[in-house]
Amino acid sequence: MKGTIAIPHCVHILALFLLSFTLLPAQQWDPIVAKGKMWVSAEADDIVSQSPSWATSHSLRIGDTLGFYGTVYHLLEISHTEQAQQWFAFGLLREDNSGKVWFQTFTCGPERLLYDMGAEAGSTVVITHTTPGTHQVSGSYHIGAVDSIFLAGKLRKRLQVGSGYWIEGIGSTSGLMFSGLEDIAGYNYSLLCYYEDSALVYANDHLNPFYPGCWADVITGFSEEERELPRIYPNPAVSDIHLSFSLSGSDFRISDVQGRDCTSSVKMINDQSLEVGSLGPGIYFLHWNADGKCFHRRFLKR
Secondary structure, eight states, rough: OOOOOOHHHHHHHHHHHHHHHHHSOOOOOOSSOOTTTTEEEEEEEEEEEEEESOOOEEEEEEEEEEETTTEEEEEEEOSSSSOOOEEEEEEEEEEEEEEEEEEEETTTTOOEEEETTTTOOOOOOOOEEEEETTOOEOOOOOOEEEEEEEEEEEEEEEETTEEEEEEEEEEEEETTOOOOEETTTEEEEEEEEEEEETEEEEEOOOTTTOOOSSSOTTTTTTTHHHSOOEEEEESSBBSSESSSOOOOOOOOEETTTTOBGGGGGGEEEEEEEEOOOOOOEEEEEEEEETTTTEEEEEEEOO
C-alpha cells in the first residue's frame, strides 16, 4: 500500500484563507448606484438665503437594471414634483469595482465619469456633470483630504473634492449629478436629503433651516420685482407655455441655465403661445424685446 503524505493543518488554513481572499469583491465600500436610493437636490441663485430670487428642486432615483448595447446599467429617473408623482427616464448609471461611477445618456455617446471613490488624496479627476436640462459640463477636480465620517450608523469614507465632499454610498454633497459642482455662473447646487428605500438617511443640516421640507419651489422663489413682470403659465410647463403679452414683432429666444440658446427647440403656436414639449426637464429663460427694453422671464419645464 502506498504511503500518504500528511499535509500540515496550518497549510489547510492558509489555503482556505487565500481562496476566500480571492473570492472577496474588490470594492471595499458601499455602492452609490443601487436600486431604492433617492436624492433630493436644490438649485438656487443663493443656496443659503431664506428668500432666494429663485429656487427649485428635483428628485433622482435608481431603478432596475437593464442592458444597453452590451453593458448592464441601472435606470436613473428624475421627478420635478414635490411628492414625486411623475418620474421620467433621465439616463443610465453603472458602478465598477474600482469605485468609478459612469453616466450614460440614451444617445449612445461616450460614458461620462461621475465619481471615482478610489481616488487618492492629491490626485486629479476629470468628471462631467449632467444638469436636469441634460446639458453636460466637464472639469478637472483636485482630491483633497480623504477621511471618514460617521453617518447613519456607519463609518463612511469621505473625499474632499473642490469645495464639496463625496460620501461613501451617498455621493456628492452638491447632489448626485453635481459631483464636483456647487456654483457655476451664479447658479448654486446642493443635496438636501438622501433616502434608501424611502427611509431618510442623510439631511443637509446646514441647509435644512432654509429648506425644511427638503424641497424648494421655483414659483414661490420669485423676487417681488419678477412678480411684476408679464406672466408665463402654466409654470411649471409640460408641453406649451402661454403668455400674458404678445411676442408679435419681437425678437425672442429661449436659453437654459447655462446660457445656451434653445430657441430652435421651441415652436411658436401664435403670438402668445409657445410649444416647449421638446425641451428637457429643467429651468429655462424666455428673453424678448418690447418698447426698446429687454425682458426676461423664467419657467420650469417638467
